[in-house]
Amino acid sequence: MRYKILLLLWLVTDICVFVISYALAYFVRVGFIFSSDFPFDLYIKSALLTAPLWLIVLITTRTFALTRRQRTLRNAAYIIYCALVGVSLFTLLYYFQYNAFFSRLLLITAFIFSSGLVWIWHSIFEYILRHQLYTKTQFPTLIVGVTRESRLLIERLNAEKNPIKPVAILDGRGCKDTEIDGVPVRGKLNKLEEVLQEGITHLVQCSDLEQSLNLLSACRQKKITYMLLPSVLGMVERDEKIETLEGQPVTMVSPKENPLMWFFR
Amino acid sequence: MHAFILAGGFATRLWPLTEKRAKPLLPLAGVPIIEYLVRNIPENIPITISTNAVFKDAFETWAQQMNRDNIEVLIEHTQNDDQKLGALGATAQWIQNAKIDDDILLLTGDNYCGFSFDDFIKAASPGTTLIAVHDIGDLEKAKAFGTVLLGEGNTVVGFEEKPKNPKTTLVNTGCYLLEKSILPIIVEHARTHPDDIGGIFEELLQREKPITCFAFSEAWFDIGSFDAYIESTKALVGKKTIIGEGSVIERSQCEGSVVIGQNTNVTDSTITDSVVFEDCKIEDCILHNCVLDKGCHLKGVDLTGKMLREGTYLQKK
Numbered sequence: 001m002r003y004k005i006l007l008l009l010w011l012v013t014d015i016c017v018f019v020i021s022y023a024l025a026y027f028v029r030v031g032f033i034f035s036s037d038f039p040f041d042l043y044i045k046s047a048l049l050t051a052p053l054w055l056i057v058l059i060t061t062r063t064f065a066l067t068r069r070q071r072t073l074r075n076a077a078y079i080i081y082c083a084l085v086g087v088s089l090f091t092l093l094y095y096f097q098y099n100a101f102f103s104r105l106l107l108i109t110a111f112i113f114s115s116g117l118v119w120i121w122h123s124i125f126e127y128i129l130r131h132q133l134y135t136k137t138q139f140p141t142l143i144v145g146v147t148r149e150s151r152l153l154i155e156r157l158n159a160e161k162n163p164i165k166p167v168a169i170l171d172g173r174g175c176k177d178t179e180i181d182g183v184p185v186r187g188k189l190n191k192l193e194e195v196l197q198e199g200i201t202h203l204v205q206c207s208d209l210e211q212s213l214n215l216l217s218a219c220r221q222k223k224i225t226y227m228l229l230p231s232v233l234g235m236v237e238r239d240e241k242i243e244t245l246e247g248q249p250v251t252m253v254s255p256k257e258n259p260l261m262w263f264f265r
Numbered sequence: 266m267h268a269f270i271l272a273g274g275f276a277t278r279l280w281p282l283t284e285k286r287a288k289p290l291l292p293l294a295g296v297p298i299i300e301y302l303v304r305n306i307p308e309n310i311p312i313t314i315s316t317n318a319v320f321k322d323a324f325e326t327w328a329q330q331m332n333r334d335n336i337e338v339l340i341e342h343t344q345n346d347d348q349k350l351g352a353l354g355a356t357a358q359w360i361q362n363a364k365i366d367d368d369i370l371l372l373t374g375d376n377y378c379g380f381s382f383d384d385f386i387k388a389a390s391p392g393t394t395l396i397a398v399h400d401i402g403d404l405e406k407a408k409a410f411g412t413v414l415l416g417e418g419n420t421v422v423g424f425e426e427k428p429k430n431p432k433t434t435l436v437n438t439g440c441y442l443l444e445k446s447i448l449p450i451i452v453e454h455a456r457t458h459p460d461d462i463g464g465i466f467e468e469l470l471q472r473e474k475p476i477t478c479f480a481f482s483e484a485w486f487d488i489g490s491f492d493a494y495i496e497s498t499k500a501l502v503g504k505k506t507i508i509g510e511g512s513v514i515e516r517s518q519c520e521g522s523v524v525i526g527q528n529t530n531v532t533d534s535t536i537t538d539s540v541v542f543e544d545c546k547i548e549d550c551i552l553h554n555c556v557l558d559k560g561c562h563l564k565g566v567d568l569t570g571k572m573l574r575e576g577t578y579l580q581k582k
Binding site for chain 2: 172174188189190192193210211213214217218220221
């Protein structure tokens, strides 16, 4: 519930940030006055109409996903792309409504402001979201399998206060550690049912490939989100991608080539 | 004589088949593993089955349906692997609490023994501990078991637990006849080595207590892993299909050793060397070397070498 409320708040504040960035662009380009040649009310009305459409585009980039880091270049690229779509939509809406054009520099300024402010706001909100969700353990997560990859994952999730918070570890082969980075090792897979009863919302499989069907089945039965580390399949170089082949999802690892040739892979 | 069957393990290697079921109650060719042992024990010998609190009800229900009134289910009060008494610990506790002063036929509940226990008991000589051994015929395979070293005749002179370089292919099968005079040694040894059932025989040898072996050539399976379960099913079932009551197989092929549990429907599928438990529904699937626990629903999937937990739904859309 806390997550849903925070997410709704994030969406609403994003609309506000978008509109504010457009208002700011107006004042920067037109001056800190309300021009009678280029009325602010008509301008901001178009920005208000554009905002929900822009938000829909932003949502489709999955930037609000729980697993997305906001302060990454990739995420910044998505936000910039959406800001560009936002400016285009705004231009069209303004023209369709008032049959008039205006300063191109204003559009560029609005684009820069909406990109920058939204990205900054997303970084701030991510911090708030993580703090709220991590401290209240909103997404208790079970880690299956003790490997170097899973140790690293647990340490990172804890260090970054990720909302997906590891609360228990099971290991199919039996692990000698009693805890990893403060997360208790509860035993072998025969304790799965018992651990899943404790309100687990996410399960990350980090080894025991032969049990993936059973872990997936348990997750489906208990409505738990299942995740799989690619290292379980032997992919440790972080160059895998999820693609589709005639509509069927496939995990793809391409041969290493000149990075400039990525388009031709 | 009193028979004591060890059935207190949590069988984590056979997860998920043992998630809600004790390994000795796992059906092997349609019959619980422990039932093969119990049927083989002479009627006049009382049987005590030692298990843990988690599987208490399942063992009691199973014991009630056996047409035998001298079966007692003894509960170790443990909820998980960490609290286990240990095989020897459980035996010693029972000897003390039940004040046993009799020879004991000690059996591990997850083993299938093809030989007659009657012959085994008859092979015992007074004052001697008897161990059933099986020639596994392969030094490589012997590495996974406890091996038994023989001296003159059938006299046991040594044991090696999972040796790296086995000297023999004779392996300990978890079937022992303990002479009543050694029971105090068991109780004493269990205090320091509660989980070391093999160790008691080394202790007996050190104390110069005679141990002899009963070598048999009939089938023997230690059902400790998925592969062992499949292999023992193949050996017991042969190249045929066992179909449980109320099950329907339509437009499907069953090849090799196949066991289908009760009330299971198989349609348009090919099943090879697999075990399907009760209440499953399989449609348009190819299953090879698989074990499906009860209530699995599969449609349009191909699986090889998989153990599926109870209630798995895999339906390709």
